[in-house]
Amino acid sequence: xxxxxxxxxxxxxxxxxxxxxxxxxxxxxxxxxxxxxxxxxxxxxxxxxxxxxxxxxxxxxxxxxxxxxxxxxxxxxxxxxxxxxxxxxxxxxxxxxxxxxxxxxxxxxxxxxxxxxxxxxxxxxxxxxxxxxxxxxxxxxxxxxxxxxxxxxxxxxxxxxxxxxxxxxxxxxxxxxxxxxxxxxxxxxxxxxxxxxxxxxxxxxxxxxxxxxxxxxxxxxxxxxxxxxxxxxxxxxxxxxxxxxxxxxxxxxxxxxxxxxxxxxxxxxxxxxxxxxxxxxxxxxxxxxxxxxxxxxxxxxxxxxxxxxxxxxxxxxxxxxxxxxxxxxxxxxxxxxxxxxxxxxxxxxxxxxxxxxxxxxxxxxxxxxxxxxxxxxxxxxxxxxxxxxxxxxxxxxxxxxxxxxxxxxxxxxxxxxxxxxxxxxxxxxxxxxxxxxxxxxxxxxxxxxxxxxxxxxxxxxxxxxxxxxxxxxxxxxxxxxxxxxxxxxxxxxxxxxxxxxxxxxxxxxxxxxxxxxxxxxxxxxxxxxxxxxxxxxxxxxxxxxxxxxxxxxxxxxxxxxxxxxxxxxxxxxxxxxxxxxxxxxxxxxxxxxxxxxxxxxxxxxxxxxxxxxxxxxxxxxxxxxxxx
Amino acid sequence: xxxxxxxxxxxxxxxxxxxxxxxxxxxxxxxxxxxxxxxxxxxxxxxxxxxxxxxxxxxxxxxxxxxxxxxxxxxxxxxxxxxxxxxxxxxxxxxxxxxxxxxxxxxxxxxxxxxxxxxxxxxxxxxxxxxxxxxxxxxxxxxxxxxxxxxxxxxxxxxxxxxxxxxxxxxxxxxxxxxxxxxxxxxxxxxxxxxxxxxxxxxxxxxxxxxxxxxxxxxxxxxxxxxxxxxxxxxxxxxxxxxxxxxxxxxxxxxxxxxxxxxxxxxxxxxxxxxxxxxxxxxxxxxxxxxxxxxxxxxxxxxxxxxxxxxxxxxxxxxxxxxxxxxxxxxxxxxxxxxxxxxxxxxxxxxxxxxx
Numbered sequence: 005x006x007x008x009x010x011x012x013x014x015x016x017x018x019x020x021x022x023x024x025x026x027x028x029x030x031x032x033x034x035x036x037x038x039x040x041x042x043x044x045x046x047x048x049x050x051x052x053x054x055x056x057x058x059x060x061x062x063x064x065x066x067x068x069x070x071x072x073x074x075x076x077x078x079x080x081x082x083x084x085x086x087x088x089x090x091x092x093x094x095x096x097x098x099x100x101x102x103x104x105x106x107x108x109x110x111x112x113x114x115x116x117x118x119x120x121x122x123x124x125x126x127x128x129x130x131x132x133x134x135x136x137x138x139x140x141x142x143x144x145x146x147x148x149x150x151x152x153x154x155x156x157x158x159x160x161x162x163x164x165x166x167x168x169x170x171x172x173x174x175x176x177x178x179x180x181x182x183x184x185x186x187x188x189x190x191x192x193x194x195x196x197x198x199x200x201x202x203x204x205x206x207x208x209x210x211x212x213x214x215x216x217x218x219x220x221x222x223x224x225x226x227x228x229x230x231x232x233x234x235x236x237x238x239x240x241x242x243x244x245x246x247x248x249x250x251x252x253x254x255x256x257x258x259x260x261x262x263x264x265x266x267x268x269x270x271x272x273x274x275x276x277x278x279x280x281x282x283x284x285x286x287x288x289x290x291x292x293x294x295x296x297x298x299x300x301x302x303x304x305x306x307x308x309x310x311x312x313x314x315x316x317x318x319x320x321x322x323x324x325x326x327x328x329x330x331x332x333x334x335x336x337x338x339x340x341x342x343x344x345x346x347x348x349x350x351x352x353x354x355x356x357x358x359x360x361x362x363x364x365x366x367x368x369x370x371x372x373x374x375x376x377x378x379x380x381x382x383x384x385x386x387x388x389x390x391x392x393x394x395x396x397x398x399x400x401x402x403x404x405x406x407x408x409x410x411x412x413x414x415x416x417x418x419x420x421x422x423x424x425x426x427x428x429x430x431x432x433x434x435x436x437x438x439x440x441x442x443x444x445x446x447x448x449x450x451x452x453x454x455x456x457x458x459x460x461x462x463x464x465x466x467x468x469x470x471x472x473x474x475x476x477x478x479x480x481x482x483x484x485x486x487x488x489x490x491x492x493x494x495x496x497x498x499x500x501x502x503x504x505x506x507x508x509x510x511x512x513x514x515x516x517x518x519x520x521x522x523x524x525x526x527x528x529x530x531x532x533x534x535x536x537x538x539x540x541x542x543x544x545x546x547x548x549x550x551x552x553x554x555x556x557x558x559x560x561x562x563x564x565x566x567x568x569x570x571x572x573x574x575x576x577x578x579x580x581x582x583x584x585x586x587x588x589x590x591x592x593x594x595x596x597x598x599x600x601x602x603x604x605x606x607x608x609x610x611x612x613x614x615x616x617x618x619x620x621x622x623x624x625x626x627x628x629x630x631x632x
Numbered sequence: 633x634x635x636x637x638x639x640x641x642x643x644x645x646x647x648x649x650x651x652x653x654x655x656x657x658x659x660x661x662x663x664x665x666x667x668x669x670x671x672x673x674x675x676x677x678x679x680x681x682x683x684x685x686x687x688x689x690x691x692x693x694x695x696x697x698x699x700x701x702x703x704x705x706x707x708x709x710x711x712x713x714x715x716x717x718x719x720x721x722x723x724x725x726x727x728x729x730x731x732x733x734x735x736x737x738x739x740x741x742x743x744x745x746x747x748x749x750x751x752x753x754x755x756x757x758x759x760x761x762x763x764x765x766x767x768x769x770x771x772x773x774x775x776x777x778x779x780x781x782x783x784x785x786x787x788x789x790x791x792x793x794x795x796x797x798x799x800x801x802x803x804x805x806x807x808x809x810x811x812x813x814x815x816x817x818x819x820x821x822x823x824x825x826x827x828x829x830x831x832x833x834x835x836x837x838x839x840x841x842x843x844x845x846x847x848x849x850x851x852x853x854x855x856x857x858x859x860x861x862x863x864x865x866x867x868x869x870x871x872x873x874x875x876x877x878x879x880x881x882x883x884x885x886x887x888x889x890x891x892x893x894x895x896x897x898x899x900x901x902x903x904x905x906x907x908x909x910x911x912x913x914x915x916x917x918x919x920x921x922x923x924x925x926x927x928x929x930x931x932x933x934x935x936x937x938x939x940x941x942x943x944x945x946x947x948x949x950x951x952x953x954x955x956x957x958x959x960x961x962x963x964x965x966x967x968x969x970x971x972x973x974x975x976x977x978x979x980x981x982x983x984x985x986x987x988x
Contacts, residue, residue, distance in 0.1 A: 079641055080641075441635045442635070447636060448636040448637075448639065449639035449640075449641050451640070451641070504668070504851075504855070504863045504864070505823055505863065505867075506668040506669075506670065506673065506822075506823060506849070506851065506863060507672075507673040507676070507822070507823060507825065508667055508668045508669070508672055508673070510676075511672055511673060511675070511676035512638060512672075514638050514639045514640075514641060514642060515641070515642065515643050516642075516643045516646070535643040535645050535646070536645040538644065538645065553863060553864060553867050554867060564643060564644075566639060566641060568636065568639055570636070570638065573667065574667045574668065574672075575667060575668065576666065576667045576668025576851040576852075576855075577668070
């Protein structure tokens, strides 16, 4: 017999909101999309910033773990363009500096050192500064931002966007020490800090030690090369460029080479397309720029003439399934491809030459420091770690989430509380009924296809390195795309004791999600549903308490529900209701749902009107019909 | 009533019948009845039955009279022929349609008011004529459309929403149609599709008049304590007397039934009705016995449901259906050219001359 679902546990309804569940930082995506639909861009931005402190940066560069899991994929194959909508909120927002938390003038006497000024350290500072901490960030380069600055080219992420969002944090009064490489952790620990956070990233590009590697200056490590371009040390490149590797760094390298004057850029992949590491959209963008991607080319040597690389030799391979599921390469030929320059983009590693091995930080057999996955603390009490430094390269949003969690730990550490007592998440559940057949949200299913991002003309974009390729959505595109969101956080909430088993909900449900049946063993019950289960148990079932008239149960397959609210509209007893589940996430010094003093105005803004007291922005008039 | 239409998007696992249609293709427009109305569940069961029987919607004529029931044909088979007629006159309209085109699958949807009050005479005569149709009475015991007065099927002692007690004796459409000679008589409940769908299928395949009286609670005016047509009362007093399965021509009767349990009634198109779990002393083909049995269960306070009586009409003779009784031609009259059906004034003149 299946047990009734406990919908008071925030996890059940959180799982239904696939995008929020998929986002490491649990950003409240459906709500910020509704705010955009309503023209409340500033509010949308601020809501975003609660969890994801870089909406403008991530609205362009996020790896989008939210999109592949979007319910829309399971219905019409294409996710809501969540990432692009985030950018809309960022692009169209008003000045938000008045809505940032006030920083106490009187400090709490605790000093925190962060190593590396990347996304993880900046998040730690963002969370701790409002609590009165004094945060010092040590950065070895002349600019903060970490890989967001050095490795993401400006045609994808304009400098203005980056600096603006970094400055929101630095302007809280962070003590940023540029050109300050930490060469000894032991020395730093000698200083008077209450906690140290290591957010030094994974700054070492992987090597490819093949014959000829060290005989030419035209062979570069991808991330170092991108950094040199960013700092202006490199402003041109050869005509024919080979990029080795097919991850996102390789995509940035090949597209940057195009802009530095290369006319023939080839990306060399060892495997076939399904195994490419790059995000599909980054591959698409590179292909659009006429970069050639060659599969099944495994590099074997560099060919050098007079101290210059002139070509590379590749093994032509085919892949067959080998032992323990791994693919095995078979070489059937070789090929020489001429080139003037080679960029190696085959991955990156962490590097800790500056951590003495005798100060108590334990390293594992891969020479990675051992970090607790819950507390983010290393084996030295008071030394924390997050971002790429902790478990190797991930994307920015993971670094942000690590920063939030580490900040919670650091705060507990400084207050002498146990780190393993994590503050619990909470949930508000509020009916969205506005009238007999009226809901607070746009409940109709919109059949529109995913809106395509417009790109700057091919010739135009190559003129300078800093021309942003993606133009961003205009109002029309935005209004189309917001309607594709299914509002998965507006939950179908069921109260069994009100149900009279009239079947109205079952008859009306367009996706056949509902069944009234007798309880039974899982393997039997799951065969008796109105429609076959397609993604169980990844997508949960809702199981009700016993129904009053017959003792049967209501079962709902959450997988394909479009949250149209028709079950609740057709329910004569309001046993079904559409209720917004608001996941309340705790942060350092803030219990679930709590806000910093002085930020209560943001609450007001989110619950009606816009942040500056004016009626909702220009999109609002246009959304009247569509986003009811 | 809903302001949005039911979205067209559907479950990817939705199956198609041999006509290539999904269940969703048998839907009509959105219901404007009260939320929770039993009629909507019957509509869903009708959709299911037509889809399972693989009947092409354009081969169907759906008819109704006035009342909440009269609205329901709009909500299924949007591509079928339809006629929403005058109060209580659905039987005449259906008789006309079927007379003109005997190949139409006719389904008439009526209510207790439409059939047992204003349309009582029409109802009685369509049974007598044995028109080959499925006649559904959506029976809720009240006039819902005029705000809940007792209808002719309200039980003695049952109360209206504001407490008035009904003193007049009810007309029971099941007993009445047994009396009038109907060859297919069933009672079911909108809240039990497992029972209702097979009965609807059998009724659609039955040759001759088929009556299904479906208890269909009125959530707005007759779902309170004191009502004998509420969801709660019907479930508390439900007696599924007869379990009937509809077995299409090509299929074997499922072996899972105990051999002794199954009594099979052959239908004209080769399909069968398989009865199981029938009481030992119950014969669903013995009209007098069935009548007595239902009366007995009623006295015990039970709502006896199931396919209670069935007798397939022969093609010809005194028990045959409407077209057999009228000895019409095999082809639909509508397929004949107008000149053949109406030979003209000269022929009429000659005919009349013979009687002068």
